Amino acid sequence: MMVDQQAGASNADGLDAAAHDDGHMDLSDHDSFTGGIPHRTFERLRAEDPVHWTPEHDGGRGFWSVTGHADIMTANGNNAVFSSGQGIRIEDQSHAEYMARRTFQETDPPEHRQTRRFLNPVFSRPAIARYEELVRSLAADIVEQAFARDEFDAVDALAKQLPMMMLGRILGVPDADLPFLVEKGDALIGNSDPDFTDTIIDKADTDAYRFMPFRSPAGAELYDYAQAVMDGHKEVDPEGILARVLGANSEQGVMEARDFKNFFCLLVAAGNDTTRYSIAMALYQLTRDPALLQQMQAGAVWNTVSDEFIRLASPTMYFRRTATEDTELGGKAIAKGDKVILWFVSGNRDQRVFEDPHGVNLARDPNPHLAFGQGGVHLCLGMWLARMEVRVLLEEIAGRISGIEALGAPTWTRSNFICGVKSLPVRIRR
Numbered sequence: 327m328m329v330d331q332q333a334g335a336s337n338a339d340g341l342d343a344a345a346h347d348d349g350h351m352d353l354s355d356h357d358s359f360t361g362g363i364p365h366r367t368f369e370r371l372r373a374e375d376p377v378h379w380t381p382e383h384d385g386g387r388g389f390w391s392v393t394g395h396a397d398i399m400t401a402n403g404n405n406a407v408f409s410s411g412q413g414i415r416i417e418d419q420s421h422a423e424y425m426a427r428r429t430f431q432e433t434d435p436p437e438h439r440q441t442r443r444f445l446n447p448v449f450s451r452p453a454i455a456r457y458e459e460l461v462r463s464l465a466a467d468i469v470e471q472a473f474a475r476d477e478f479d480a481v482d483a484l485a486k487q488l489p490m491m492m493l494g495r496i497l498g499v500p501d502a503d504l505p506f507l508v509e510k511g512d513a514l515i516g517n518s519d520p521d522f523t524d525t526i527i528d529k530a531d532t533d534a535y536r537f538m539p540f541r542s543p544a545g546a547e548l549y550d551y552a553q554a555v556m557d558g559h560k561e562v563d564p565e566g567i568l569a570r571v572l573g574a575n576s577e578q579g580v581m582e583a584r585d586f587k588n589f590f591c592l593l594v595a596a597g598n599d600t601t602r603y604s605i606a607m608a609l610y611q612l613t614r615d616p617a618l619l620q621q622m623q624a625g626a627v628w629n630t631v632s633d634e635f636i637r638l639a640s641p642t643m644y645f646r647r648t649a650t651e652d653t654e655l656g657g658k659a660i661a662k663g664d665k666v667i668l669w670f671v672s673g674n675r676d677q678r679v680f681e682d683p684h685g686v687n688l689a690r691d692p693n694p695h696l697a698f699g700q701g702g703v704h705l706c707l708g709m710w711l712a713r714m715e716v717r718v719l720l721e722e723i724a725g726r727i728s729g730i731e732a733l734g735a736p737t738w739t740r741s742n743f744i745c746g747v748k749s750l751p752v753r754i755r756r
């Protein structure tokens with residue numbers, strides 16, 4: 327029997343059946359996201375108040391919610407005024423906390439440029455294209471192993487595996503360490519979700535971890551791992567990114583020790599869950615609409631498939647900027663120091679840019695979505711890798727089954743930062 331909490335909905339986002347979202351959800355509250363992305367709320371804001379002052383329910387100083395595609399692009403393209411240099415999540419940090427935890431993602435040009443220039447060649451489209459054969463063989467193994475059974479959890483068995491394995495190859499760490507790194511990465515980025523951490527950011531006293539990434543104890547464990555790599559106590563692949571950064575450090579001074587540890591945490595956090603939740607979104611949509619699998623099997627949509635599922639998933643729902651001067655955005659007066667939240671997830675449903683924004687259109691082209699932070703200098707470093715992983719895994723799946731159905735409702739992350747389907751019981755038909 328097919329069970330779906332949003333069955334009967336007319337579109338991919340299930341707006342018609344989204345009982346959890348009354349259009350007035352509190353975007354500062356992680357609990358507003360446990361039933362799925364509150365699209366109805368975002369839709370109302372885009373229509374009524376696209377740059378919306380949002381109080382923080384836990385006593386924070388509040389922030390501007392930027393929800394329209396054009397305003398997000400404007401702010402993201404102007405880092406002199408909308409800076410990443412005071413933190414990129416809603417949480418406020420003291421200067422000392424910011425300095426202890428920051429990565430190059432939390433800097434502006436020109437400082438941002440040096441690290442980015444060093445990393446670009448490793449993650450460029452042609453560099454990543456060279457991994458395709460490896461990605462395909464890993465994907466084929468994952469799919470074969472999952473399909474040894476007819477019923478399984480699609481996130482654990484399919485979505486989680488490939489990003490983890492490829493991150494291991496890119497970093498150059500031993501395969502045996504991957505489950506540990508993924509568990510800690512989940513705890514960092516899922517710091518508000520009881521399934522991923524016991525130290526829940528808005529419920530526990532996290533003061534002791536304020537100098538750790540994501541104010542999380544998992545940050546300390548990842549720091550220790552990075553320290554072991556730096557001290558030569560952990561054997562890493564000399565071709566991997568960790569060895570290359572450390573080698574370059576001695577020659578070009580790319581990163582200080584503290585920056586290296588934070589960079590390591592950033593990759594472990596950014597490289598895993600985002601791609602996992604994009605694949606999970608694809609699988610969820612396949613369970614909702616059998617025609618999607620048929621379209622993929624017909625073959626014409628493989629160039630556009632990844633971006634459409636990544637648009638729908640928008641796993642990192644927002645990144646924050648801070649105004650460096652009094653300014654104006656979308657007709658609102660923004661004061662110097664205000665927090666400005668760019669809700670990429672909302673821009674990706676903007677009906678002024680996307681026809682049928684809540685629908686799945688596997689052939690959507692162009693697809694000017696913002697899920698990778700398009701339009702800004704922080705444009706996702708891993709986007710070519712993520713796109714390839716999503717496509718190749720789906721190709722391997724589509725070549726082996728005639729159908730996939732949900733055996734229960736998906737569960738969603740408890741977070742207003744990272745969104746995704748955490749579990750999805752499915753049955754496949756060969």
Ligand code: HEM
Pocket residue numbers: 410414430431432442493496592593596597598600601604636640641642645670696697698699702703704705706707708709711712713
């Ligand atoms: C579908 C998967 C992914 C999504 C949706 C995603 C999303 C994003 C977004 C929105 C940004 C911009 C942040 C900002 O504006 O401040 C970003 C930056 C970044 N991403 Fe991704 N990401 C994905 C996969 C990956 C992967 C696989 C890696 C690494 C292996 C990665 C590494 C990074 C890094 C290092 C940055 C910072 C770049 C900079 O500051 O210059 N991401 N990502």
